[in-house]
Amino acid sequence: MNDPLVIAGKAYSSRLLVGTGKYKDFAETRAAIDASGTEIVTVAIRRTNIGQNPGEPNLLDVLPPERFTILPNTAGCYTADDAVRTLRLARELLSTEARRHDLCKLEVLGDPSNLFPNMPETLKAAETLVKDGFDVMVYCADDPIQARMLEDIGCAAVMPLASLIGSGMGILNPWNLRLIIDNAKVPVIVDAGVGTASDAAIAMELGCDGVLMNTAIAAAGQPVLMAGAMKKAVEAGREAFRAGRMPRKFYSADPSSPAQGLIGS
Amino acid sequence: MIQVIVNGQPEALAPDLSVFGLLEARGLVGKRVAVERNGEIVPKARHAEVRLAEGDRLEIVVAVGGG
Numbered sequence: 159m160n161d162p163l164v165i166a167g168k169a170y171s172s173r174l175l176v177g178t179g180k181y182k183d184f185a186e187t188r189a190a191i192d193a194s195g196t197e198i199v200t201v202a203i204r205r206t207n208i209g210q211n212p213g214e215p216n217l218l219d220v221l222p223p224e225r226f227t228i229l230p231n232t233a234g235c236y237t238a239d240d241a242v243r244t245l246r247l248a249r250e251l252l253s254t255e256a257r258r259h260d261l262c263k264l265e266v267l268g269d270p271s272n273l274f275p276n277m278p279e280t281l282k283a284a285e286t287l288v289k290d291g292f293d294v295m296v297y298c299a300d301d302p303i304q305a306r307m308l309e310d311i312g313c314a315a316v317m318p319l320a321s322l323i324g325s326g327m328g329i330l331n332p333w334n335l336r337l338i339i340d341n342a343k344v345p346v347i348v349d350a351g352v353g354t355a356s357d358a359a360i361a362m363e364l365g366c367d368g369v370l371m372n373t374a375i376a377a378a379g380q381p382v383l384m385a386g387a388m389k390k391a392v393e394a395g396r397e398a399f400r401a402g403r404m405p406r407k408f409y410s411a412d413p414s415s416p417a418q419g420l421i422g423s
Numbered sequence: 424m425i426q427v428i429v430n431g432q433p434e435a436l437a438p439d440l441s442v443f444g445l446l447e448a449r450g451l452v453g454k455r456v457a458v459e460r461n462g463e464i465v466p467k468a469r470h471a472e473v474r475l476a477e478g479d480r481l482e483i484v485v486a487v488g489g490g
Contacts, residue, residue, distance in 0.1 A: 178488040187488060203486060204485065205483065205485075206456060216454060216455055217486050218486050219455075228486070233490065246459075247482065250464045250466060251455060251485070371490075
């Protein structure tokens with residue numbers, strides 16, 4: 159595999175992680191996931207509906223864990239305790255006799271109006287989960303100090319927001335993301351805020367190891383088309399990062415064509 | 424009958440019902456669900472042997488779409 163993304167010892171060829179919320183139906187979910195080329199999909203953990211038709215398809219029938227790496231999240235949790243309980247249930251749900259499912263996405267929210275992470279609770283939950291053997295990918299503030307703390311605890315990836323969850327406002331503070339990237343030895347994945355393909359490319363050009371998105375695809379006019387655009391943007395941004403961009407030359411032009419040999423000279 | 428709370432709802436269930444029995448009654452056997460009883464996970468392998476008791480609080484969860 160050329161230039162893989164390695165998370166908790168497993169290599170992935172796609173650097174795009176995609177959420178499964180907000181699609182019109184399961185058929186659209188699967189079509190968008192396929193078009194995105196992602197190998198890691200996030201899911202939420204919720205109570206079974208009382209009175210739910212047991213014959214209804216289950217998300218995991220549409221996105222089989224044998225085919226995709228399932229990343230259960232703790233969306234909606236506002237305390238470390240609730241997040242840890244949710245992920246223990248997720249591990250039970252996704253483990254098989256052959257393999258325990260330790261990979262998870264921790265997010266402990268602080269305020270329903272902005273969905274900013276509650277970092278003290280996030281750090282507390284991360285400690286408990288890492289001690290309990292989880293491979294924790296953690297949604298966090300774009301704060302290089304706390305990102306380092308999460309890495310020191312043993313998180314498998316740090317996932318700073320680029321702007322508010324579901325806002326589509328793009329990469330608002332590239333400088334902080336660079337500080338986090340430059341400090342980190344674990345993968346840095348932008349989680350939240352991407353609105354369109356150029357945002358994903360910018361994140362990757364900054365040196366992020368991956369991008370996680372949901373609403374940018376699901377709330378696009380044509381989600382499946384946008385999923386394909388995101389796949390290309392992440393690949394293009396990654397290749398541009400690896401290639402190394404030319405230096406910016408402020409206030410000075412430099413022609414690409416030869417200055418000599420012009421006719422009439 | 425015993426009184427338990429399932430997913431936040433009070434329910435009267437037959438005494439000596441197992442977790443497996445509870446899932447069976449809901450058509451959830453063989454489905455991808457996980458069960459927590461009084462804050463502790465009930466592993467799949469123990470669904471048949473774990474019996475519900477008066478006052479138990481159960482959570483039965485499933486994976487749904489989310490970011």
